[in-house]
Amino acid sequence: xxxxxxxxxxxxxxxxxxxxxxxxxxxxxxxxxxxxxxxxxxxxxxxxxxxxxxxxxxxxxxxxxxxxxxxxxxxxxxxxxxxxxxxxxxxxxxxxxxxxxxxxxxxxxxxxxxxxxxxxxxxxxxxxxxxxxxxxxxxxxxxxxxxxxxxxxxxxxxxxxxxxxxxxxxxxxxxxxxxxxxxxxxxxxxxxxxxxxxxxxxxxxxxxxxxxxxxxxxxxxxxxxxxxxxxxxxxxxxxxxxxxxxxxxxxxxxxxxxxxxxxxxxxxxxxxxxxxxxxxxxxxxxxxxxxxxxxxxxxxxxxxxxxxxxxxxxxxxxxxxxxxxxxxxxxxxxxxxxxxxxxxxxxxxxxxxxxxxxxxxxxxxxxxxxxxxxxxxxxxxxxxxxxxxxxxxxxxxxxxxxxxxxxxxxxxxxxxxxxxxxxxxxxxxxxxxxxxxxxxxxxxxxxxxxxxxxxxxxxxxxxxxxxxxxxxxxxxx
Numbered sequence: 001x002x003x004x005x006x007x008x009x010x011x012x013x014x015x016x017x018x019x020x021x022x023x024x025x026x027x028x029x030x031x032x033x034x035x036x037x038x039x040x041x042x043x044x045x046x047x048x049x050x051x052x053x054x055x056x057x058x059x060x061x062x063x064x065x066x067x068x069x070x071x072x073x074x075x076x077x078x079x080x081x082x083x084x085x086x087x088x089x090x091x092x093x094x095x096x097x098x099x100x101x102x103x104x105x106x107x108x109x110x111x112x113x114x115x116x117x118x119x120x121x122x123x124x125x126x127x128x129x130x131x132x133x134x135x136x137x138x139x140x141x142x143x144x145x146x147x148x149x150x151x152x153x154x155x156x157x158x159x160x161x162x163x164x165x166x167x168x169x170x171x172x173x174x175x176x177x178x179x180x181x182x183x184x185x186x187x188x189x190x191x192x193x194x195x196x197x198x199x200x201x202x203x204x205x206x207x208x209x210x211x212x213x214x215x216x217x218x219x220x221x222x223x224x225x226x227x228x229x230x231x232x233x234x235x236x237x238x239x240x241x242x243x244x245x246x247x248x249x250x251x252x253x254x255x256x257x258x259x260x261x262x263x264x265x266x267x268x269x270x271x272x273x274x275x276x277x278x279x280x281x282x283x284x285x286x287x288x289x290x291x292x293x294x295x296x297x298x299x300x301x302x303x304x305x306x307x308x309x310x311x312x313x314x315x316x317x318x319x320x321x322x323x324x325x326x327x328x329x330x331x332x333x334x335x336x337x338x339x340x341x342x343x344x345x346x347x348x349x350x351x352x353x354x355x356x357x358x359x360x361x362x363x364x365x366x367x368x369x370x371x372x373x374x375x376x377x378x379x380x381x382x383x384x385x386x387x388x389x390x391x392x393x394x395x396x397x398x399x400x401x402x403x404x405x406x407x408x409x410x411x412x413x414x415x416x417x418x419x420x421x422x423x424x425x426x427x428x429x430x431x432x433x434x435x436x437x438x439x440x441x442x443x444x445x446x447x448x449x450x451x452x453x454x455x456x457x458x459x460x461x462x463x464x465x466x467x468x469x470x471x472x473x474x475x476x477x
Contacts, residue, residue, distance in 0.1 A: 038225075038252055041148065042270060042310060042348065042398030045077035046386050047256075051318055051353040052084060052129050053113070054369045061130040065138045069145055074356060074379075075386020078254065078348075079142055080228045082318060083116035083152045084135060086126045088159025092118055093196045093366050111367050116152070117230060118159035118196040122214040132222075139223055148225035150254055151218055155211055156234045157183055157197035164210075165198060171210070173201040183234070202236045212243040219250050226254035232269070233259040240268045256312065265309045270399075274311035274347055276300070281315065281338045284433050285331040290413045291433050295406065298345075308399040313342035314350035321352060322365040329360055334470045336381055337431050340452075343385045344418065344429035344474070346401040356382050384452060392476070394420045394427040411440040415467070427451075430465075431472035439466045448475035 048071055056063035061084065071079070092100045092114030103109045113128070125132050142149045158164060164171050165180060172180040183192050183199040200207060218224045232240070244267075247253055257269040265272065276297050283289035301311070314320075315327040315338050328335045342349040354363065354371035358378045363369045389395050396402040402422035407430075409415040414434040420427045428448070432438045444459045451474040459465075459475075 038148070038254060039399065041077050042254070043396040043400060044390050044393075044398075045348055046075040046343075046382075046389055047078040047080055047312065047348055047350050048074070048076040049080045049082065049317055049350060049352045051082050051363070051371075053082075053116070054363050054371055055353050057370050059129065059368060059370075061125075061134040061138050065134070065141050068138070068141045068147065071147070072145055073386070074351060074382045075390045076147060076351070077390075078148045078150060078225075080150050080256065081138075081152060083119060083154065084125055084129050085116075085119045086121050086124050087114040087116065088118045088120040088161035088196070089114070090160040091196050092159070095366065096193075099195060113368060114159075114366060115196055117154050117157075119154055120159045120161040121163075122158075123217045136222060143223075148254055150226040150228050150256060151224050152230060153215065153227040154230045155200070155239070156231050157194065157199050159196065160198055162198070168206075168210075170204070171200055171207045173199040202239050205238075208239055208242050211239070212246055215243060215247055216250065219247055219253065225251075226256065226270075228256040228258065229269070230258050232257035232264060233261045237264060237268075240264065244268050260311070262304050262309070265306065271310040271312050271348060274313045277311070277342075277345070278314055278320075281341070282330060285334045285338065287435055291416045292413060294416060294433075295412070298404070298406070307401070310398055311347040312350050313345060313347045314352070315339050315342060316352045316355055317350060318352060318363075318365075321354075321359075321363055323362075325362055326359050327355060328358065329362075334433070336378070337433060337470045337472045339378070339381065340385060340472055340474065341416075341429065341431065343389050343395065344420065344427070346397045346404055348397055349385070349389065351382060381452075388427070388451060388474070388476075392425060392427055393422045394425040396422055407442055407444065409440050409442040411438055414438050415440045415442070417442050417444075426477060428475040429472065430467075430475065432467035432469065435469050437466060437468050439464055441465070444475075446477075448477060450474070451476045 050064055052061060052064055053059045089100070092112065094100050094103050094112040100109060100112055100114070103112065125135050139149050169180060175181050180198050182195045182197055184190060185192060202208070215227065244255060255269045256271045257264055258273055260272045260275050280289060280293045280297050283293065284291070315331065315335065324330060327339070331338055356379050357372040357374060358376040359371055363371065394402050402420045405419040405421065407417035407419055409417050414432060415430070415438060416433050417430045418428070428444065430442070441462055441464055443461050445461050447456055447458045450457050457473070457475070
């Protein structure tokens with residue numbers, strides 16, 4: 001009898017082990033499939049920065065979610081959701097210079113909602129935007145439409161209302177008096193001006209585990225696909241090296257850093273900010289630099305980064321729009337040519353909320369605002385660019401990017417001509433990036449499709465081409 005019972009226990013244990021092994025193998029296969037899906041996404045995706053507060057008159061998660069299927073028209077495969085967490089009331093910003101405490105009129109105070117980046121609770125949703133269920137529905141809708149969702153993460157500082165201020169003051173940087181401080185310039189000791197936030201201190205490493213757990217909450221409980229990490233290089237590299245591998249034990253993630261530091265790519269982040277290219281494009285639009293600056297950037301990029309390091313290319317984002325104006329205001333008639341360029345060079349192009357609707361003004365940062373919703377010129381432009389980016393391997397821009405070849409022209413100071421090629425497929429981008437018309441020649445032969453118009457065009461070696469100011473061609477075979 002005892003032997004029978006023992007045999008039964010052993011048999012049950014054996015079956016249980018087999019079942020556990022099957023479950024483990026199934027989980028590993030599922031993870032591999034996700035990772036396999038994510039790799040091509042990095043090659044041919046458009047990333048969309050969703051400013052939930054300003055996306056709609058309601059400023060809610062649900063109002064944005066209903067438009068997710070429409071984003072597929074723009075080639076979007078990654079949705080970067082700006083911070084959706086509750087915002088601290090204490091010391092919250094009213095303007096760039098004033099805190100809420102400086103505003104005396106109660107009615108006036110009501111309109112100042114504060115900065116998204118002054119967070120009072122990392123694991124909650126701002127009730128102004130909706131509920132956690134609303135956010136879960138956003139993620140599910142994105143996944144159902146073949147898109148990934150990454151959350152904006154602020155590891156460098158919290159708002160002054162965060163419970164850690166009182167429960168764990170050891171998590172924060174302090175001055176000589178032992179007082180918690182806002183972020184200070186380490187060289188001068190002066191404030192950066194981010195007075196609405198309290199600076200976290202990673203020196204003792206006591207913060208590593210709790211901050212990792214806050215990140216893990218969203219991955220494990222709410223199935224998000226990665227993070228855009230605010231001022232990532234202001235946080236010790238050792239923290240990212242500790243946290244990211246632990247997060248990816250749960251599922252593969254797509255990690256974007258607000259930085260372009262080469263050392264942060266190494267097994268930590270997949271994509272960084274293409275600040276250098278962005279500034280070059282702005283300078284060319286103003287007439288302060290020429291195409292030679294793009295060539296110099298590409299040489300520098302190749303020398304600084306590995307072939308697997310991805311750059312996010314953009315003409316705008318929430319910071320640029322809020323502090324330096326919209327792309328249309330900054331770049332004028334060149335805005336479309338430079339938007340197209342962000343799709344043509346290696347990397348992943350970004351659309352910031354409102355760019356698809358030709359937004360031509362700054363959005364308020366600390367108050368409620370709304371983007372336009374009328375489809376004008378740029379919606380169709382982004383739609384065509386997104387389709388080409390999604391479907392033509394010659395524009396692959398991720399860890400296995402298509403080849404990038406600069407085509408010499410008779411006017412390389414003003415004419416930017418490149419060829420992208422992969423697996424026998426080719427795409428050409430030829431643009432007059434100057435404020436006046438230019439006549440030039442280039443060594444391109446054949447009959448092509450002018451992708452943006454659908455017209456056939458013929459190029460012959462030595463043939464003169466006259467392009468108007470900021471005119472560009474995207475040529476396909």
